[in-house]
Amino acid sequence: MRTPHDAVVTSTDSRERAAEAKEKWGLPNLTVGYGVGIEKAREWNLYILGGRGPTSAGVEERPFARPHFPEIAAAIDFAVSKNYPARGEA
Numbered sequence: 001m002r003t004p005h006d007a008v009v010t011s012t013d014s015r016e017r018a019a020e021a022k023e024k025w026g027l028p029n030l031t032v033g034y035g036v037g038i039e040k041a042r043e044w045n046l047y048i049l050g051g052r053g054p055t056s057a058g059v060e061e062r063p064f065a066r067p068h069f070p071e072i073a074a075a076i077d078f079a080v081s082k083n084y085p086a087r088g089e090a
Helices: 015-024 038-043 069-081
Strands: none
Touching: none
């Protein structure tokens, strides 16, 4: 059962490629979506990458920077503990 603070990621990758990345990156508890069409990704304002060479998962894309998940999780926990509003909310 999901809670309001569960993280979910999605991409235009295939199921196999998303599963491979999830395993190689050591994220067993992260829900990873896949198969989102490029037009839907644009509609959702997802960050779309171009090819930049092989990643740690052996795929042929690399973002300019990839923050470490523990740092992101700590920042989210901090914002939640301070009851910060979502961006754009008063």
